[in-house]
Amino acid sequence: MYVAVALVLVTLGTVVFHLVNPWWFTPIASNWGFIDTTIDITFWVTGTVFIAVLLFTAWCTYKYRYDPNRRSVYEPENKKLEWWLIGLTTIGVIIMLAPGLVAWNEFVTVPKGAAEVEVLAKQWSWGYRFPGKDGVLGKTSVKLIDDDNVFGVDPKDAKGQDDVVIDDSELHLPLDKPVKLLFRSTDVLHNFFVPQFRAKMDIIPGTVTYYWFTPTKVGTYNALCFELCGTGHYLMRGTVIIDKENDFKAWLAEQPTFEKSMKEAARAANQGFAKLESGQAKPGNENSKRVF
Known part of the structure; x- marks a missing residue:
């Protein structure tokens, strides 16, 4: 009872x-x-x-x-x-x-005409790559990944020169436009999830996964890594901002292309070498003290 x-x-x-x-x-x-x-x-x-x-x-x-007065009945089937x-x-x-x-x-089933955006996962941050005016993402290789070329874009591929590379965890997307997110990882398993978008996908080293969606509300949303990816997993957050189309185009136009990023990296490296050589030539000057 x-x-x-x-x-x-x-x-x-x-x-x-x-x-x-x-x-x-x-x-x-x-x-x-x-x-x-x-x-x-x-x-x-x-x-x-x-x-x-x-x-x-x-x-x-x-x-x-x-009940002491009740007898059980054997019923095998x-x-x-x-x-x-x-x-x-x-x-x-x-x-x-x-x-x-x-x-x-x-x-x-990705709809025709969906824009492609590459999402790069790495411990413990996000990066994004948009195709340039040619509408095609350039070739990549893990052998080309370094501090200056975090996506591993092939500098010999002409289609990759105008790619827009964003080594930052903030992503902007246009309102009411279908977008296909292509996921890559440079190290371990990750997962890209924005709760308000409902879609999520594992990001697996050595392969490219994807999902698509159409943003329907202007706003700022948290992008979370939904796969335990190491000691800094809790830090792996990003921001997805859904803009009206004109605002999105204005933001995208301000972002550097791969070609520009590599030129700036080369210029910074040359300046660094110049300072280093100057410091070695005059070990007693202030530049030498700052370099070493």
Whole structure:
């Protein structure tokens, strides 16, 4: 009797907690509302089964509680019950699986005309690369990655010279324009996730993964690494800013191209070497003290 009452109270408490709890989805800011719908369907199916099983257990505990005058009945199988369970389970799986398959098909099918942006993950920051005026991202190689060329863009590839490289964790994207994010990692597993966009994807060293979405609300959003990636994992945050198209174009025009970045890096290196040589030639002067 007490067990049955406890099970009923647990069931009621669970339902009440769900209705009054403050932890809900963040307001959606992309086209992926269907993902929310899929999660809702899964919740209602599994929630219904959870409540039904607990209440059935409570009823059985009360109905078939110990009675010295009752004799047990040996029933090794029950065809009717088995068919009911098979049918209900099949219906439940179909209801949960079908929306997920539809959502996944849309998730991996990138619309024509979607802009491509490369997202580079590294311990513990983000970087971004946009194609230049030619609309094509240049070739890359891990062998070319260094402090000046963090993306490993091939300097011999003419298509990469006008690529816009952003070695910073702030990304701007235009409103209501589909975008395909291409993910690369220079070290370990990472995961790029903006809760308001719903989409997320693992970033795997040695391969390129992707997802696409269409931003639907102007605003500033946190980009989180959702894969444990080392001691600085908690620091790996970025910012995604959704702008109106004119504001986005103005921001993009201010960003350096790969060609410009490499020239500036070479100029800085030459200036450094010049100071170093000057310091070595006159070890007693102030430049020498500053260099060493």
